[in-house]
Amino acid sequence: MTKIYKGTHMVPLNILQNHCNNKQEIFILKSKYMIEKIKESMGEPYYEKEGFVLYNENCIDFLARMDKASIELDLTVTSPPYNIGKEYEEIISIDAYVKWCIQWIDLIYKNTKDNGSFWLNVGYLEISDIAKAIPIPYLLWDKVDFFLMQEIVWNYAAGVSAKKFFSPRNEKFLFYVKNQNTYTFNLDDVRDPNVKYPNQKKNGKLKCNPLGKNPTDVWQFPKVTSGSSRSSKERTAHPAQFPLSVIDRVIKVSSNEFDLVFDPFSGSGTTGIAAHGNYRFYLGTEIKQEYCDLTIERFERYLFEKKKSNDTLF
Numbered sequence: 001m002t003k004i005y006k007g008t009h010m011v012p013l014n015i016l017q018n019h020c021n022n023k024q025e026i027f028i029l030k031s032k033y034m035i036e037k038i039k040e041s042m043g044e045p046y047y048e049k050e051g052f053v054l055y056n057e058n059c060i061d062f063l064a065r066m067d068k069a070s071i072e073l074d075l076t077v078t079s080p081p082y083n084i085g086k087e088y089e090e091i092i093s094i095d096a097y098v099k100w101c102i103q104w105i106d107l108i109y110k111n112t113k114d115n116g117s118f119w120l121n122v123g124y125l126e127i128s129d130i131a132k133a134i135p136i137p138y139l140l141w142d143k144v145d146f147f148l149m150q151e152i153v154w155n156y157a158a159g160v161s162a163k164k165f166f167s168p169r170n171e172k173f174l175f176y177v178k179n180q181n182t183y184t185f186n187l188d189d190v191r192d193p194n195v196k197y198p199n200q201k202k203n204g205k206l207k208c209n210p211l212g213k214n215p216t217d218v219w220q221f222p223k224v225t226s227g228s229s230r231s232s233k234e235r236t237a238h239p240a241q242f243p244l245s246v247i248d249r250v251i252k253v254s255s256n257e258f259d260l261v262f263d264p265f266s267g268s269g270t271t272g273i274a275a276h277g278n279y280r281f282y283l284g285t286e287i288k289q290e291y292c293d294l295t296i297e298r299f300e301r302y303l304f305e306k307k308k309s310n311d312t313l314f
């Protein structure tokens, strides 16, 4: 039985934890170098602090500029607009939507290191008179140069309730890599400790890895909920925020400390906070200024909470 994770804090506690030793100092030192390098080729960002760099720009323009620069991405984690009429998007034809996705994914591919990965979170869209809920992976999976490792099902409990069809309770992550032989995959860092018989042995040896089991390709994490009585603590005013706990797992497994993590549809900055909490540098771009502003407010609040939590520890 897969463990159900509860999003009960503004950020998962492991993300708040220190930064207590000289790793924090190394992180700050290296981040200065990283920020300078990014600024040299990409220009002044909207915001920068401690290895967290945010641009307020259309990701296509941004990526096209990056293509000429010397910045290489270790990991991209993102959730683009789904073409379903949210407040930050205009519905376009399916053909145009697929073309647009191919355009920015191709640019990410060009700017990704050989051992890098690309995690794409997508849901469903409607095609009138044809389908109510087409899984977006059906439209995109083979249209890009990345190698598709697998599809992860992200299952959650809360959501829309339906009467004439089954209530939707999943989204997908397409896990792509640039090179199927050399990609980063830190399984031990994301093992699930919830093992039923941890002491079971075979020929005197433990049957299960003491760090836990492989978390499988079906993940259960609560969605970021809204509403006056059931709103998640990490909820911001952004209408499509993904939960920090899911992105925390993706970042741990598909990147290493001091790597560069990118999100071209930065939204409320979830990828950035999960990256920073794991000593990774963050580069994000977001087209809407109001979301950039709420990201900055959220990131500063997270830094404050982190400092407070570490001050009480030492």
Ligand SMILES: C[S@@+](CC[C@H](N)C(=O)[O-])C[C@H]1O[C@@H](n2cnc3c(N)ncnc32)[C@H](O)[C@@H]1O
Binding pocket: 057, 058, 059, 060, 078, 079, 080, 081, 082, 088, 089, 238, 240, 241, 242, 243, 264, 265, 266, 267, 268, 269, 270, 271, 285, 286, 287, 288, 291
């Ligand atoms: C699904 S949301 C991402 C939410 C994000 N994962 C989070 O946790 O907050 C998509 C975001 O992409 C932004 N966006 C839409 N088109 C864009 C573009 N061309 N370039 C950059 N950002 C864009 C939207 O404003 C929106 O914030």
